[in-house]
Amino acid sequence: MKYLHLIWAALFRRKTRTLLTLVSIIAAFLLFGLLNSVRLAFSAGDSVDGAGRLIVNSRMSMQNPLPESLGARIATVPGVTAVASSNWFGGVYQDPRNQVVSFAVSQNYIDLYPEIVLPADQRAAWERTRTGAIVGAALAKKYGWKVGDKIPLQSTIFPSKASGNNTWTFDITGIFHAKSEQDAGREQLLLFHWKYFDENNAFGAGTVHWYVVKVADPAHADAVATTIDAISANSDHETKAQTEQAFQASFIKQLVNIGLIVVSIMGAVFFTLLLLTGNTMMQAVRERTSELAVLKTIGFSSRSVQVMVLAESVLLLLLGGLIGLAVVSLIVPGIGAASGGMIPVHGVSASTWVIGIALMLAIGVIVGWIPAWRAMRLNIVDALSGR
Amino acid sequence: MGTLIEIRDLAKTYERGKQKVEVLHHVNLDIAEGDFLALMGPSGSGKTTLLNLIGGLDAPSAGSIGVGGQRIDQLGAGALARWRASNVGFIFQFYNLMPMLSAQRNVELPLLLTKLSAAQRRKNASIALQLVGLADRASHKPGELSGGQQQRVAIARAIVSDPTLLVCDEPTGDLDRQSAEDVLGLLQQLNREHGKTIVMVTHDPKAAEYATHTLHLDKGTLVEQATA
Numbered sequence: 012m013k014y015l016h017l018i019w020a021a022l023f024r025r026k027t028r029t030l031l032t033l034v035s036i037i038a039a040f041l042l043f044g045l046l047n048s049v050r051l052a053f054s055a056g057d058s059v060d061g062a063g064r065l066i067v068n069s070r071m072s073m074q075n076p077l078p079e080s081l082g083a084r085i086a087t088v089p090g091v092t093a094v095a096s097s098n099w100f101g102g103v104y105q106d107p108r109n110q111v112v113s114f115a116v117s118q119n120y121i122d123l124y125p126e127i128v129l130p131a132d133q134r135a136a137w138e139r140t141r142t143g144a145i146v147g148a149a150l151a152k153k154y155g156w157k158v159g160d161k162i163p164l165q166s167t168i169f170p171s172k173a174s175g176n177n178t179w180t181f182d183i184t185g186i187f188h189a190k191s192e193q194d195a196g197r198e199q200l201l202l203f204h205w206k207y208f209d210e211n212n213a214f215g216a217g218t219v220h221w222y223v224v225k226v227a228d229p230a231h232a233d234a235v236a237t238t239i240d241a242i243s244a245n246s247d248h249e250t251k252a253q254t255e256q257a258f259q260a261s262f263i264k265q266l267v268n269i270g271l272i273v274v275s276i277m278g279a280v281f282f283t284l285l286l287l288t289g290n291t292m293m294q295a296v297r298e299r300t301s302e303l304a305v306l307k308t309i310g311f312s313s314r315s316v317q318v319m320v321l322a323e324s325v326l327l328l329l330l331g332g333l334i335g336l337a338v339v340s341l342i343v344p345g346i347g348a349a350s351g352g353m354i355p356v357h358g359v360s361a362s363t364w365v366i367g368i369a370l371m372l373a374i375g376v377i378v379g380w381i382p383a384w385r386a387m388r389l390n391i392v393d394a395l396s397g398r
Numbered sequence: 399m400g401t402l403i404e405i406r407d408l409a410k411t412y413e414r415g416k417q418k419v420e421v422l423h424h425v426n427l428d429i430a431e432g433d434f435l436a437l438m439g440p441s442g443s444g445k446t447t448l449l450n451l452i453g454g455l456d457a458p459s460a461g462s463i464g465v466g467g468q469r470i471d472q473l474g475a476g477a478l479a480r481w482r483a484s485n486v487g488f489i490f491q492f493y494n495l496m497p498m499l500s501a502q503r504n505v506e507l508p509l510l511l512t513k514l515s516a517a518q519r520r521k522n523a524s525i526a527l528q529l530v531g532l533a534d535r536a537s538h539k540p541g542e543l544s545g546g547q548q549q550r551v552a553i554a555r556a557i558v559s560d561p562t563l564l565v566c567d568e569p570t571g572d573l574d575r576q577s578a579e580d581v582l583g584l585l586q587q588l589n590r591e592h593g594k595t596i597v598m599v600t601h602d603p604k605a606a607e608y609a610t611h612t613l614h615l616d617k618g619t620l621v622e623q624a625t626a
């Protein structure tokens with residue numbers, strides 16, 4: 012520790028170069044912190060304790076339907092206070108690029124989502140209208156939809172019996188808002204009656220893609236989930252009750268392999284960082300040759316000179332890496348909120364810190380190894396005479 | 399006074415590729431404790447090589463070097479480093495201070511290898527800086543000091559752990575006349591008042607006048623033997 016000031020002084024001998032290197036390290040660990048937080052968010056564990064709402068869908072695949080009759084049986088499970096259902100519709104508006112996140116839901120669906128606010132008269136109008144649809148304010152604004160509009164949506168999956176093709180017609184009977192900024196993502200939704208979907212769907216009937224279950228006591232959600240899954244055990248429609256985050260995560264995981272993306276991006280970033288900081292350290296030690304020789308002349312052992320150079324490189328990585336992760340922990344909650352809960356990140360997890368610090372130490376040692384070895388081997392007489 | 403340094407049949411050979419060059423041949427030399435020896439000779443005659451051997455920076459190819467009864471040619475690298483730390487102070491032509499550290503911190507460097515507390519290290523370094531007349535420059539970095547001042551900081555660093563022997567390789571080679579005289583006066587004071595044994599390589603006959611003895615080296619051989 013009494014050598015710390017020596018190591019520090021050596022590190023900032025060339026301020027500009029060290030600062031530039033630090034900036035790259037900060038950037039690399041910032042990226043690492045963000046990506047790893049996202050990766051972890053999408054690989055959330057199986058525990059559902061603490062969740063007030065569960066999603067129950069097919070254990071085999073998200074597209075696998077469940078029988079509509081299952082809803083009534085789930086409702087009998089102790090600890091369940093309400094059950095709603097939802098079907099994936101896959102709607103697009105006018106152009107295949109205009110995807111509309113649209114669900115065919117049971118009428119009580121929005122009762123389970125207090126974060127959705129729909130005026131009572133519009134709710135009543137929706138319940139009266141077989142082809143009624145309620146849309147989030149953001150979605151309505153995007154396409155200029157108003158209450159009373161009749162809009163056609165193409166389903167990418169389901170043909171309509173009424174039209175004989177994939178075009179379904181809806182009457183907009185209400186526009187809902189999100190209660191808070193955090194749930195703004197829900198304003199992108201279009202919801203319509205499961206009954207209309209079921210009767211008009213040319214692909215057979217009586218199925219549901221997932222159930223939303225309200226739990227009386229979130230602390231016991233795990234037990235409720237187990238009981239729900241037990242109902243369909245060994246049937247052809249085994250279920251998996253999970254948290255909404257886990258459900259969203261598995262949804263996105265179907266589209267992209269987040270783990271692979273994170274690993275390949277970070278592999279490239281850290282490889283570049285290795286070359287960059289390696290070069291910095293090599294240069295730093297080369298131009299300090301005579302200073303290192305003087306330390307040895309004075310009586311510092313070769314081993315202690317080696318350790319000092321290694322410590323310098325580890326310190327550089329720790330300094331940049333910790334700043335990078337600290338910045339991530341400041342901005343991540345903002346990202347989670349800005350995504351309207353779509354990217355379920357809240358902070359930098361302990362495991363991200365641990366992996367991050369392990370990476371800093373490892374890169375520091377790798378990068379410092381050769382310069383430290385050279386410093387250790389440095390011949391005093393040759394170095395002093397500039398040979 | 400007794401003999402501090404005993405050099406017997408000392409030889410040093412460098413290998414340049416396949417070619418072997420003997421830089422020092424059969425050097426025999428006794429240096430008395432408390433001596434101030436000037437080592438002169440043309441460039442390339444082996445002065446620095448001899449000085450480095452006496453200071454334990456390099457190992458001889460043949461022969462022996464005893465310092466204070468200790469055969470330093472028989473020490474391993476680690477033991478030699480420890481021996482240097484407690485027995486020798488080094489002064490170079492180009493001062494070789496750490497540019498990032500203040501004068502005070504530079505002088506404290508050798509004390510990092512001792513068991514002294516931080517407060518003790520600070521105190522001893524201050525005393526050494528005072529001795530070389532630079533107490534008021536303690537917080538200056540080398541770049542903020544003149545050549546003569548830097549060399550005096552280097553002298554303070556060389557004496558801070560109170561070694562018996564000082565080895566100086568052309569300590570005034572890069573200084574103007576006035577600064578050179580200050581530095582030489584300081585070395586003479588360290589020799590006379592503090593009993594330091596000094597071996598100094600120099601080109602400059604005027605510098606050699608400050609020493610008590612002068613030896614000449616030519617093509618790796620001592621031309622005049624010391625008569626203490």
Ligand SMILES: Nc1ncnc2c1ncn2[C@@H]1O[C@H](COP(=O)(O)OP(=O)(O)O)[C@@H](O)[C@H]1O
Pocket residue numbers: 392393398412413414421439440441442443444445446447448
């Ligand atoms: N490490 C070395 N490798 C090869 N040759 C060396 C080495 N050190 C010194 N020499 C050679 O030894 C001779 C004496 O060098 P040196 O002791 O530095 O002379 P001086 O200090 O008297 O000018 C020179 O010819 C020099 O080139």
Ligand SMILES: [Mg+2]
Pocket residue numbers: 445446447
């Ligand atoms: Mg020389």
